[in-house]
Amino acid sequence: MRRVYIGTAIVLCLTVFAVLFVPGVDDFVEQTFQRYLGRAAR
Secondary structure (H helix, E strand, C coil): CHHHHHHHHHHHHHHHHHHHHCCCHHHHHHHHHHHHHHHHHC
């Protein structure tokens, strides 16, 4: 279970750094989250 938390933290940090430093990634991340939250809201 601890590996799941560590893996989630690593993915979250990589996502934050990618959004901050790589142009265009923020749009992709936003679309992905909107797609996921749209499905969860139904």
